[in-house]
Amino acid sequence: MSLLSLSNLIVTNDAYALAKNGLRSQVALNITTASVNTPNDTDVVPLAMSLQEKIETYDLAAIETSGIIFSDTLEFTDWDEITGEEFTVFVTVNASGQITYVNDSAHSPQQIDAFKKKKRKRPASVPTKTNGGFDAKDFITDHAYTKHKYDPSIKSTSSKTQYGKNVNVKKLREVTEADDVKKVRSTKYNVTFYYKSFKNNISTSDTPTDQHVVIINNSVPDRSTQYPMF
Structure with a gap:
């Protein structure tokens, strides 16, 4: 990505x-x-x-x-x-x-x-929702939906990962952007990057991963995105 x-x-x-x-x-x-x-x-x-x-x-x-x-x-x-x-x-x-x-x-x-020596929190469970992996309104932007929605007719790849069929995409993003998770700020590009590990696979069997990424483009919000990181 x-x-x-x-x-x-x-x-x-x-x-x-x-x-x-x-x-x-x-x-x-x-x-x-x-x-x-x-x-x-x-x-x-x-x-x-x-x-x-x-x-x-x-x-x-x-x-x-x-x-x-x-x-x-x-x-x-x-x-x-x-x-x-x-x-x-x-x-x-x-x-x-x-x-x-x-x-x-x-x-x-x-x-x-x-x-x-800090105590690491146990990974959060993956939030689920029936057919949530291709619910357009739950994605942060149209770009994120177009590129990363669940689509059984196309294989999920490392450069174009898909969410799992029954993943709650909106809830996944909200948990990833919580105040107590890892975040990276780039002043140069005016971007904030959040990432979080979950207990189970959030993608498909083609690209199994427990890592979720949310990128907030602070200059152009429509270019923000979210995806499973494989």
Whole structure:
């Protein structure tokens, strides 16, 4: 799924410059201290995480696999169930959509350590509705309906995924856009991207997936979309 096909956006490759500007803070993140010199020697400063560890800790893999954002620095927000507050990190992606840098330096080592230990919610059950997969009024836009509705005469593919026949498309979107789920903001493209995992398959047997994506185009709402991410 390419956001460019929806928004006719011009991609510019400024990821290198963004990464370069953040190099100093990145170096600082990689400096680790073994411990604080206290009588009991118990106040240990958490070691800096590698890029891959950060991608796993903050559950950012869906950003890369979605293929919707290129050459940008994104604001990723997730809900921290330990502190009861939002936890935000900045993610730089290159022209291929790969994550090159994750900046969480605005948070203390204790905050980061708490987030690493956060309790993940169990995946939500897939909301159902008889023939909901092709109910046009339940889709966010005509584009989303045309491209992703259930159609047994056409095979669902990774580039054109279909919803399952009896999936409640509207409810699925509402749950995905809830305040306590993962969201990614792109100031450059003025887009907000939500994604959420569910307990079961939300697509067809051709493209089984529990991952749902909602893209809100804040500039041109008619270009917003939603789809199962396979």
